[in-house]
Amino acid sequence: xxxxxxxxxxxxxxxxxxxxxxxxxxxxxxxxxxxxxxxxxxxxxxxxxxxxxxxxxxxxxxxxxxx
Numbered sequence: 001x002x003x004x005x006x007x008x009x010x011x012x013x014x015x016x017x018x019x020x021x022x023x024x025x026x027x028x029x030x031x032x033x034x035x036x037x038x039x040x041x042x043x044x045x046x047x048x049x050x051x052x053x054x055x056x057x058x059x060x061x062x063x064x065x066x067x
Contacts, residue, residue, distance in 0.1 A: 001025070005034040 001014045001021045012034055014021045023030055033041075048054035 003032040005037055006031040007033060007037040010034050010036075 001016050001024070002011055003014050003021075003024060004011050012032075014024075014032075020032075024032060
């Protein structure tokens with residue numbers, strides 16, 4: 001399956017057996033991001049988190065309060 005990165009427009013080949021390929025096939029609203037773009041965003045997000053000024057909401061506050 002050929003997929004195109006939503007950020008850099010790079011075209012990659014995914015095996016049809018991968019869960020990601022099935023997700024992209026069945027739900028077109030999901031977008032593909034190549035590993036290079038994913039790593040770049042991950043590094044920048046971790047740098048913002050390290051400053052302490054950026055709040056990363058992983059889940060809703062109600063769920064966290066129940067635990």
